[in-house]
Amino acid sequence: xxSISYESAVSPxxxxxxxxRRYRVLALSTHPVQYAAPLYRLLAKHPQLDFHVVYxxxxxxxxxxxxxxxxxxxxxxxLLDGYEWTELPNxxxxxxxxxxxxxxxLWKFIREGRFDAVLCYTGYIRASFWIAYLAAKSSGAAxxxxxxxxxxxxxxxxxxxxxxxxxxxxxxxxxxxxxLSFSSAGVDLMRSLGxxxxxIALTHFVVDNDWWVERSARVDRKAMxxxxxxxxxxxxxxxxxxxxxxxxxxDLLRAFAKAQMADGLLIxxxxxxxxxxLEAEAFALGVQDRVRFLGFANQSQLPAIxxxxxxxxxxxxxxxFGLVVNEAMCCGCPVIASDRVGAARDLVTPVCPxxxxxxxxxxxxxxxxxDALADRVRLESRGRQSFERxxxxxxxxxxxxxxxxxxxxISRSRGTGRKSEEALMESAIRESGTVEKGNL
Numbered sequence: 136x137x138s139i140s141y142e143s144a145v146s147p148x149x150x151x152x153x154x155x156r157r158y159r160v161l162a163l164s165t166h167p168v169q170y171a172a173p174l175y176r177l178l179a180k181h182p183q184l185d186f187h188v189v190y191x192x193x194x195x196x197x198x199x200x201x202x203x204x205x206x207x208x209x210x211x212x213x214l215l216d217g218y219e220w221t222e223l224p225n226x227x228x229x230x231x232x233x234x235x236x237x238x239x240x241l242w243k244f245i246r247e248g249r250f251d252a253v254l255c256y257t258g259y260i261r262a263s264f265w266i267a268y269l270a271a272k273s274s275g276a277a278x279x280x281x282x283x284x285x286x287x288x289x290x291x292x293x294x295x296x297x298x299x300x301x302x303x304x305x306x307x308x309x310x311x312x313x314x315l316s317f318s319s320a321g322v323d324l325m326r327s328l329g330x331x332x333x334x335i336a337l338t339h340f341v342v343d344n345d346w347w348v349e350r351s352a353r354v355d356r357k358a359m360x361x362x363x364x365x366x367x368x369x370x371x372x373x374x375x376x377x378x379x380x381x382x383x384x385x386d387l388l389r390a391f392a393k394a395q396m397a398d399g400l401l402i403x404x405x406x407x408x409x410x411x412x413l414e415a416e417a418f419a420l421g422v423q424d425r426v427r428f429l430g431f432a433n434q435s436q437l438p439a440i441x442x443x444x445x446x447x448x449x450x451x452x453x454x455x456f457g458l459v460v461n462e463a464m465c466c467g468c469p470v471i472a473s474d475r476v477g478a479a480r481d482l483v484t485p486v487c488p489x490x491x492x493x494x495x496x497x498x499x500x501x502x503x504x505x506d507a508l509a510d511r512v513r514l515e516s517r518g519r520q521s522f523e524r525x526x527x528x529x530x531x532x533x534x535x536x537x538x539x540x541x542x543x544x545i546s547r548s549r550g551t552g553r554k555s556e557e558a559l560m561e562s563a564i565r566e567s568g569t570v571e572k573g574n575l
Contacts, residue, residue, distance in 0.1 A: 158251040158541055159185045161276075163267050165236060165257050166192045167214035169434055170458060173343035176217035177534050184538065187248075188220040191238045191263050192229050212434050227262065236261040245270035252541045252548075254315070255280040259307060268310065277544035281308075281315030283340065283455040285324055285477045290381055290453040305329050312544035315537075318456055318477045336540035340456040340478070344529045347465035348522075350438035354466075359443035363402060363427050370508040371400045373444035373468070375437070378407030381453040383473070383495070388413055390450075390500035392420040396508060404429045404440050441466035445514055446507055449476050452494045464525050469517035471503055482528060486520045 162178070164171060167190060179186045223244065227237035241263055245253060253271045255278065257264045264280070271278040287304070289296035305328045308314050314330055316322045317340035325335045357367075365371050372391060376382045384403065391401045403413065403426070410428065417423040432440060441447065447463040449472045456477035460470050464482060472479040473494035483491055490507065492499040507514060 157183055157185050158545060159249060160187070160252050160254065160541055161245065161248060161250045162186070162188045162254045163241075163257055163263070164188060164190055165261075166190055169212060169214060170342060171256070172212075172214045172217075173346065174341070174530060174533060174537075175220075177530055178537065179218035181534065181538060184541070186218065188218055189241070189244065190220060190222045191236050191241075191257060191261075192225050193222055233260060234262050236263045238263045238266065241266045242270045245276065246274045250274070250276045251545050252277040252279060252312075254537070254541075258282075275548070277312040277541070277548035278310070279313045279315055279336075279540060279544050280311050281317070281321075281325075281336075281338075283317045283321065283477070285318060285320035285455055287324070288453070312548045313540040315540065319481050320477055321455075333543075336536050336543075338536045338540065339481075339528055339532045340458065340461075341528060341530050341533045342458055342461045342465065344461075344465050344525055347438055347441075347462055350435075351442045351466040354439045354442040356443050359439045363400065363443070365400050365443075369398050369400045370396065370446070370511075370514075371402060371444045372504065372508070373402045373404065373440065373447045373463075374449075375404040375432075375440065375447060375459050375463070376449065376451070377405050378403065378409040378413060380409065381451060383450040383452055384409060384413060385416065386450045386495065386497050386500060387448050388416060388422075388426070389420070389497045390504055391426075392422045393497065393501035394505045396505065399425060399504075399508065401426045402429060402440070402444060403427065404432045404437070406431045437462060438466055441468045444468050445518075446471065446504075448500070448504070449473065449478075450492075450494065450500065451476055454478075461525065461528070464521035467518040467522045469507075469514065469521045471500070471507060482521075482524060485524050487517055490517075 160178070162175065175186070175188055178184055221244075223238045223240055225236060225238055227235045229235055236257065245267060250271070253267055253276050255264060255267055257267070259265075259280070268278055287297045287300045308325060308328060308330050311334070314325055314335045315338050316325055316335055317338060319337065322332075322335050322337055326332060360369070360371065363371070372387075374384050374387050376384075378384050388401065391399065401422070414428065417426045429440070441463045444463075445468070447459065447468050447470045449457050449459060449470065451457065451473055452475050454473075454476040457472065458478075460472065460476070460478035460482050463470055469486065469490070470483050471490045471492065472483050474491050475494040476483075479491045490503060492503055507517075
């Protein structure tokens, strides 16, 4: 669906029949993202929603330069089809700073759009977040936002950031009419900050399960494995992510070498700053003949990679969730993950809790690898269990939770507004001395 004009986006639609209660909902996003687009299409089809998306930075769908990949990345799946969207001018630089995303016209867009609720996915460290928040509150719209974080720890490990979050976040998230959390660990984090459970919505962090399952079913697994030089008897271990320090790909390489599996093959799908070091260390460890570097793989290539692998390993030290886990499990590929991976609790534990290891413990990972790959029948069974787990962690759960959160937030916002109004009126009347409280 093409972009619609600013004027038509802010003009309220005709009210629906009284029997059908539809909510006019705006989703505020930085730029088109491959994981969000399928959810936006489903929200646009929901009978209770009149749904619209605003993008704050004019990039993403056409391709953007990714410094970690060292290339311009353009996802090879449609990102703007199937829902109404508007791109607003950004007066900021587009960078990561507070004013990098600065869309002053959001104020008018939200206030004149007569939205019942605003779903904000931009992050509070952007100026546009606060413009949207103030516009929503001043126009009577509910405001929903959250975080994918599962702890207060910063990715760079700086302790002062943890302290700032500990002090600031309880205040911040109380501003939301409903807090959106994307994992069970995220819900626990919000509870630890004093946010009541009824104010928190678990909106499952998901991928388009049907797309992954359908693409996986088409894969010629043998041909894909042959392209890597893998025989029928080889056990293929996969790392699929950017080659960045906090993803800890070196831990996996060292564990793979320590496990000494003659029939093992390690595949790195992804690129990034650690690739030269990984290639050099593979030679130093004497496993270079059993390691393959595929480089950047676009979205349409990934189902074949997951389907052809026997096991995905995600050893990250900072991974709020890790959607590669969803993708792999939809393709029947079981997963080993570190205890710092958000998806470990929600997706890996129900399949095999023993396959979660302490982050950074190369020895423990090596033992897990050797044990997991020793029994092919058991490994295939884990793959089937992984596939089954994804049946109840899908877009359907996300959409249902999001719509419920919208309903709760609107009810709370309007209820609070009425009470505040009544309190102000009562106070004014009492101060005037015209009537006693009991006569109101």
